[in-house]
Structure formats: structure tokens, C-alpha cells
Amino acid sequence: MEKRRPNRKKRASRSIDKIALLAVLLIALLLVMGVRDRIGYYLLDFVPVESGTLEDKLPAKGLVICEESVIYAPAGEFVPAAAEGERVKAGALVGYLLLADGSKDAVYAPRAGCFLAAAAGTEGLIDPDTIDSTDLDALFALLAAKDPSVGESPKVAARIVDNLLDFYLLFAVPTGAVEGEKDKLAFYYEDSTIATQGKLKKILTGANSDYLLLTVSSGEEYLRSAGYFAGTVIMASYSGQIIPKTALIGDDEGNYSVLRRGAAKIEQAAVEFVGIVGEQAVVRGLGAHDLVIANPRHAAAGDKIY
Numbered sequence: 279m280e281k282r283r284p285n286r287k288k289r290a291s292r293s294i295d296k297i298a299l300l301a302v303l304l305i306a307l308l309l310v311m312g313v314r315d316r317i318g319y320y321l322l323d324f325v326p327v328e329s330g331t332l333e334d335k336l337p338a339k340g341l342v343i344c345e346e347s348v349i350y351a352p353a354g355e356f357v358p359a360a361a362e363g364e365r366v367k368a369g370a371l372v373g374y375l376l377l378a379d380g381s382k383d384a385v386y387a388p389r390a391g392c393f394l395a396a397a398a399g400t401e402g403l404i405d406p407d408t409i410d411s412t413d414l415d416a417l418f419a420l421l422a423a424k425d426p427s428v429g430e431s432p433k434v435a436a437r438i439v440d441n442l443l444d445f446y447l448l449f450a451v452p453t454g455a456v457e458g459e460k461d462k463l464a465f466y467y468e469d470s471t472i473a474t475q476g477k478l479k480k481i482l483t484g485a486n487s488d489y490l491l492l493t494v495s496s497g498e499e500y501l502r503s504a505g506y507f508a509g510t511v512i513m514a515s516y517s518g519q520i521i522p523k524t525a526l527i528g529d530d531e532g533n534y535s536v537l538r539r540g541a542a543k544i545e546q547a548a549v550e551f552v553g554i555v556g557e558q559a560v561v562r563g564l565g566a567h568d569l570v571i572a573n574p575r576h577a578a579a580g581d582k583i584y
Contacts, residue, residue, distance in 0.1 A: 320584070323572040324539055327519045327564050332555040334514040336451055338490075339418060340465070341400060342504045343409065343446040346439040347388040348401045351375055356385070356435035360393040363499065365441060372436060385435070392441040397434035398505030406446060409491065415484040418450050421506040439502050447476055447501070449490040449511055456481060456490065456513065463492060464512040467501060473512060474498055516553035516560040522572040523559040526551070534561065537571040539583060544571070546579035 349356075349372070358373040360366055368390045374382040387393070400421070404412050439445075449465070456463075464473040476492030483489075490511065494501065527535045527546075534551045537544055547568075552560040564570070571577050 321573075322577055324569040325522055325525065325572045327521060327566065327568045327570060329518070329566065330520050331515060331517040332520060332553070332558060332560055333512050334516075334553070334555045335466075336455055336511045336513050338449040338451050338465075338509055338511045339422065340450075340467075340504070340507050340509040341404070341418070341421070341448040342398065342501055342507075343400075343404055343406055343448060344439045344502060345406060345443050345445070346391070346437050348434055349373075349385055349388070349436045349438070351433050351435035354378065354383075356395075357382075358393070358395045358436065360387075362393065362395055364393045366390065366393050366438065372438070375435070387438050389438050389440065391438040392499070392502060394437045394439055394503050395435075396503050398437070398503060400505045401434050401437070404448075409446070409448070410482075413484075414448070414450070414482060414489050415486045418487070441499065441502065442496055444493050444496050445502070446479070447492045447494050448482075449492070449509065450484075450487045451490060451511060453483070453486075453488050455488060463490065464515070465492070466510040466512070467504065468507055468509065474501075514553060514555075516555065518550075518552045518560040518562045519564050520558055520560055521564075521570050523554050523557055525570045525572050525574060526559050526561070527574055536561070536564070537574045537577050537579065538564070539569040539571075542583055544577050544579055544581040544583065 355376045356373055357376060360370070360372040366372055366387045368387055370387045371384055372387050372393055373385045373395075375385055376382050403417060403420075447465070460478050462475055463478050464475050466473055474494065476494045479491045479493050481488055481490055521536065525536050526549075527537070528551075533548065535546050535548045538547050539545075547564065549561040549563040552562060554560070
């Protein structure tokens with residue numbers, strides 16, 4: 279009996295069908311990948327680079343410590359004869375003490391210096407010679423509580439501050455807030471927008487806080503009558519190009535880079551790391567008009583720009 283041979287045409291047709299199916303599947307896969315890549319691209323967060331300076335600021339309570347002599351008026355009313363801020367000589371007439379019987383006693387400057395009629399509220403609590411021996415935790419707790427006895431008994435009439443000498447500022451900050459060696463620190467007084475430089479003399483450690491002792495120039499006259507005040511210490515200042523910190527890509531060797539938008543593809547660019555403040559980073563090495571990707575995990579160098 280003669281054997282039946284397979285139909286060659288049918289076999290060829292099946293092969294063509296398989297090839298066509300594979301081609302359709304390949305095209306579909308490419309379309310899906312293209313759509314996925316396009317969707318992924320539009321999910322990227324491109325952020326423009328900005329040039330500027332970021333300050334790592336820390337709110338802190340400050341205390342002014344000057345070389346001064348205090349004039350007390352335990353009874354009666356003090357009437358100043360010198361202008362506020364006037365520099366007077368030792369022995370100069372600075373005011374009168376009006377007594378209950380109507381008489382008045384002349385008051386003379388115990389030293390040469392700057393006349394200040396307003397009490398700072400810290401008189402007799404600390405001076406340049408007693409900084410190291412003072413319980414700073416207890417002192418700042420007392421000042422924060424605004425104890426009514428501070429600066430009231432005996433009543434402070436005026437102060438003569440030696441304005442030819444540098445003076446000290448003592449800031450209470452959280453323990454360990456200052457890292458590394460620093461020669462100078464800047465600070466803002468109260469709501470001032472102008473930063474003042476101080477030389478960091480030492481860091482004193484208390485049970486509750488660290489205390490930064492800054493030497494301040496004798497020219498900063500506006501601080502002399504401050505006493506206890508709220509300020510802001512600038513822990514660090516970074517200048518360069520500001521980007522989201524999430525845009526930074528680091529490696530184990532301490533190198534940093536970012537992904538940025540190129541002409542046709544996404545590029546990876548090396549940058550010099552300067553510092554981080556909050557959610558922003560400061561770097562150097564980018565172009566003024568660069569757009570960096572804030573979510574680089576969703577992209578790679580070489581990806582197409584749509």
C-alpha cells in the first residue's frame with residue numbers, strides 16, 4: 279500500500295502563520311514597551327537648577343555678657359542726665375535719684391563706658407569672669423521662666439558698659455548640634471535680616487544643652503542692651519546650585535552625580551557635593567539652565583527624551 283506524503287503546502291502555511299504570529303507579538307511587545315517608556319518619562323520630575331545660598335539655621339536663645347558696672351536705685355526714682363548710648367567718662371554725672379522727701383542725689387558713672395538706662399534683666403547673674411563657674415542650665419531655665427525677681431531687686435537704674443572691649447554672646451543649642459571644628463558662627467539677632475559674625479571661643483556642655491560662647495566685635499552696639507533674647511544661629515552656609523536632595527545619586531566612594539535632561543537623551547552628570555539643608559542640596563558643576571530629575575530611580579542615562 280502506498281504511503282501518503284504530508285502536504286508540503288500545509289506545512290509551509292503553518293510556518294508562515296507562526297512567523298506572522300511572532301511578528302505580531304513582537305510588534306505588540308514593542309508597542310507596550312514604548313507606551314510604558316513614554317508613560318515613565320512623563321512621570322519624571324524635572325526641576326530647574328537654581329543658583330544661590332542655603333543656610334542651616336537653628337533657633338536659639340542668646341545671652342549678652344559684657345564688661346559693665348550696674349547702678350542700682352533701691353529707693354526713689356532715677357532720672358537720667360546722660361543720653362541713651364552716650365559714652366561717658368568715669369566720675370561723670372549720669373543722673374539723679376529722686377527721693378521720697380523731694381530731695382535728689384547725684385549719680386556718677388563708676389567707670390568709663392556706654393550709658394544704658396534700660397535694665398537687661400541679667401544684672402548680677404553672670405559676667406565674663408564667671409562664665410565657666412556658672413550653672414548655665416539653671417541660668418537659662420531662670421531666664422526662660424521670666425522670673426520677676428530677675429533685674430528687679432535691687433532695682434537697676436542704669437548700666438555703664440565698656441564699649442571699647444569685645445563682648446560675649448552665649449547661645450543655648452541642643453546637645454551635639456555643632457559638629458566638627460568651627461572658627462566662626464554667624465547669627466541673626468531677634469527678627470533682624472542682617473547676619474552678624476561671632477568668633478566661636480568655646481563650647482560649654484550642660485546637662486540639658488550645649489552652650490556656644492561667641493566673641494562679638496565691640497562695634498555691634500545694638501546688641502549691648504539685649505540681655506536675654508531669641509536669635510538664630512547659622513550652623514552652616516552653602517553656596518552653589520540648589521537642587522532637590524532626592525536628585526543626588528551617590529556611590530560608595532563618595533562620588534555624586536545627577537540625571538539631567540539632554541538634547542535627545544537623559545544624561546548622567548558628575549557634580550561636586552557642597553551640603554544639604556532640609557529637603558534641598560547644594561552642588562557645583564551643572565549648567566545654569568539644566569533640568570535635573572528629582573526622582574532618578576525611575577530613569578536611566580540614555581533613556582529617550584520625548
